[in-house]
Amino acid sequence: MSQQRKLEMKRKFTFQNDNDPKHTSKSTKTWLHQKNINVLEWPSQSRDLNPIEHLWVDLKRAVHRRCPRNPTDLEHFCKEEWANIATSRCAILIDSYPKRLSAVRKSKCISTVIIWC
Known part of the structure; x- marks a missing residue:
């Protein structure tokens, strides 16, 4: 049991x-x-505040550059490119969170459409 x-x-x-x-x-x-x-x-509608949304953009761009021809390519490229995202990129996004939050507050909660690198 x-x-x-x-x-x-x-x-x-x-x-x-x-x-x-x-x-x-x-x-x-x-x-x-x-x-x-x-x-x-x-x-x-404020992706500026969520670090993972920036990583999704990075992943989509990297996969798009590789021009997958079929679902198998797409899956393979996604896995490879995800593994290639540097931990320093994640740290930068987390460290820049206060700046993004401040920008959203200043814009009165409208998405700032800033890509933080």
Whole structure:
């Protein structure tokens, strides 16, 4: 007989979503509330605040340059290019977060369309 254990988080975390309709639907909001999950309030359409969105752009550009001819190429190139993203790129995006946040605040929560490198 398998025994299920409840996972307990020792620290309080804040959930960040990208304001996609599936993340902001009434049922999702209800579920998050019932689970007592703190959700970060932030402007929709503001990819400036989410470091992963910048990495997706990097990945798409790198894969596009390689001109995949079929789904197999696409998958292979995506995996290779993802592995080639330097950890320093991730660090730069995280370190530049305060600047992006400040820019969004100054623009009154309108996406700043700045590519931070």
